Amino acid sequence: MPSSFKHLFALLFCLFAAQTFAQQPRIVSANGTLSEILVGLGLEKQIVGVDITSTYPASLDKIPKIGHNRSIAAEGILALNPDVIIYTDQSMLAPALVKQLNSSGKKLVEFKHEYSKEGAIRLIRDVGAYFNARPQAEKMVKSLEADLKKVGAPKSPKKLLFIYARGTGTLMVSGTGTSVDKMFLLAGHKNAVQGFTDFKPLTAESLITANPDILVLFSSGLESLEGAEGLLKLPGVANTTAGKNKKIVAMDGQLLTGFGPRLGKAALELSQKVN
Template sequence: MKKISFLFLTLLALTAACNSGEKPVEKREGKTAERRIISLSGSVTEIIYAVGSEKELVGIDVTSTYPAVAEKLPNLGHVRKLAIESLLALNPSHVVMLEDEVSPDLKSKLKQAKIELITFKHPNSVEGAKYLVKEVAAWLGKADESAPIVTQINSDVRKISKPDKKPKVLFVYARGAGTLMVAGENTPLEKMIVLAGGENAGKGFTDFKPLTSESVIAANPDVILMFTSGAQSLGPDGIFHVPGVAATNAGKNKALIQMDGQLLSGFGPRVAEALMELNKEFKKIK
């Protein structure tokens, strides 16, 4: 699996944990027999809830937005801006996260604090989502509970059919008008667009790059795809006021698809739900 870049991880974050001054890492005291888990992945958090192990969770990261009840747990912010002191304060026995997101610094500090780090591979595909579900469930001792989830994914994926017209789709990440990025090749967003029956309009570059009027006109997407939070940050119809967008097919037809960020890009247990929703929207494009 191609490594998801630091840039995408930063873009996906809805907020960032404060980076306070570094202090020496303290060892955990009084390790309890029960498992106390901090999840630093929204997809892993979803699976923990889906298999009924949520009582073992004591903390989450910023991408853990589903189910909504998870947001009642202490939030440690973005994994790349994690304050180790805040993590240690929750007295975890285990920290779980995706393999590609582990920094050497975090790994070292967890080892020093004698906290077990559990990592999972996570290919950005339907098969990768099913693999993650099974692996996380097995680690939790809930292997049997993963079977219905995988069965549902398979069933839902079979319901997806190609749209009559393959739309050209441009994913735009926004945090207000000052931060506008478009998704290129080999990104999780491109994978979702293609799996749902569309064509990524972001060609000729990998990862993300700043949106410019010239590039968006050249891409000429049939529809703009955005996280709901990003679209809202621009205001009503704000994306269509961005220079260049009005000249595209998407701009002329006011074609915009908004989806929850974790649902769209998480490749977790709801991956088929996300694909079905996106596929349904693609079929509406004229």
């Protein structure tokens, strides 16, 4: 091959490689819902790091973990040499971390995530648009909407109480405005506790006052209490309607709170387990 052709071939190869790299950035996701969306968009091979809430699909377990919201360190992310780092306004990243990443020269992108059907659809479309994968995003949106249509209104709305548990030493209840609260409403039920937002420590008095019909926990949370029997031994639980009837619902945490592509499946599963 003449040297002029070799040089031309080498130049074309470099241009092609540069274009391919530009189209396939190395991605770090600091949010489980974003990670799930990336996989749905066909970008899993480009993910080089995820936070510990990135549990679905199971193949994400093989990807290096960067930690969980405020415990994430910039050094761990930068060591993965990402081209872009994505998170949502609900990811609760430490301000110092955001400042460090912004000053690192890496692309840091925040997506707005509202806990609603509209918010989930918007997030999917926004991520799809950013990564030039709009057709794949629309497929996810259609699937989400089809799933939500399967969720019927309950004949008798129940009072649900979500307990966040990490053993008996960490017990919190969900107030209004949380992703769990929004999921209860989406499924046609209501939160047994009102009057405060976010989470508060669980007390026997507040539990008895709320008197939920059903207790809802993450599957991992219920396991940390040694199952339903352990939960029923907590002060106040046996005095509630839920405790007396042993009405306990356990769901995967990311599914229940993700408000992403599986939103319809989550609402349907909650409805079926409650009814």
